[in-house]
Amino acid sequence: EVQLLESGGGLVQPGGSLRLSCAASGFTFRTYVMNWVRQAPGKGLEWVSGISVSGASTYYADSVKGRFTISRDNSKNTLYLQMNSLRAEDTAVYYCETGGGTSYYSYYGLDVWGQGTTVTVSS
Amino acid sequence: DVVMTQSPLSLPVTLGQPASISCRSSQSLEHSDGNTYLNWFQQRPGQSPRRLIYKVSNRDSGVPDRFSGSGSGTDFTLKISRVEAEDVGVYYCMQGTHWPPITFGQGTRLEIK
Numbered sequence: 734e735v736q737l738l739e740s741g742g743g744l745v746q747p748g749g750s751l752r753l754s755c756a757a758s759g760f761t762f763r764t765y766v767m768n769w770v771r772q773a774p775g776k777g778l779e780w781v782s783g784i785s786v787s788g789a790s791t792y793y794a795d796s797v798k799g800r801f802t803i804s805r806d807n808s809k810n811t812l813y814l815q816m817n818s819l820r821a822e823d824t825a826v827y828y829c830e831t832g833g834g835t836s837y838y839s840y841y842g843l844d845v846w847g848q849g850t851t852v853t854v855s856s
Numbered sequence: 857d858v859v860m861t862q863s864p865l866s867l868p869v870t871l872g873q874p875a876s877i878s879c880r881s882s883q884s885l886e887h888s889d890g891n892t893y894l895n896w897f898q899q900r901p902g903q904s905p906r907r908l909i910y911k912v913s914n915r916d917s918g919v920p921d922r923f924s925g926s927g928s929g930t931d932f933t934l935k936i937s938r939v940e941a942e943d944v945g946v947y948y949c950m951q952g953t954h955w956p957p958i959t960f961g962q963g964t965r966l967e968i969k
Binding site: 768770777778779780783792794828832833834835836837839841842844846847848849 | 887889891893895897899904905906907910914916946948950952953955956957958959960961962963
């Protein structure tokens, strides 16, 4: 079964840190660009960060640049998001997602989302 | 970044009736490779998003054929031929042509009248 499973969310104080993980199974993880997408309570979807298949190239939304770091370990089929200097506005459900809808996949790209992990930043 | 604008934002529909959602991009989504990477997602209440349509008009596996996508350039449409109760949720368009970043529309909430 094709699956992404996020973990690592929780309640953290402003200024704190969390590390999210996303474990992939059922597909060839090393051939997929990967994204983190978040959804604040009652709001829409917001792209947070993306990473190339090798991990050599990383991309960030302006709102998290300099605070978040995306990485991957293809030997472990796992994607990570290190989140530092957290703010109240980072409160959201964080999803990992295969970048199957991007121009990297000119024929067809599998699109899979995890179940999400909740990050709450509050004192 | 490409801005995606959806309308309407709220869509009450009678069961069995058609529904249509519009999505406009701030610049053309036609890629230099000739493809247009416009995707549609459905998010049912309490669930993760699920892709329905990729490259404007291609249905993902398992998506009922009452869902269809069309459009080109900057104007795109998702149509549901006959709305069923399981279609309730929020629908998002997303562009993958000019990535990074991928960008989403604001979402259209479909409800049953």
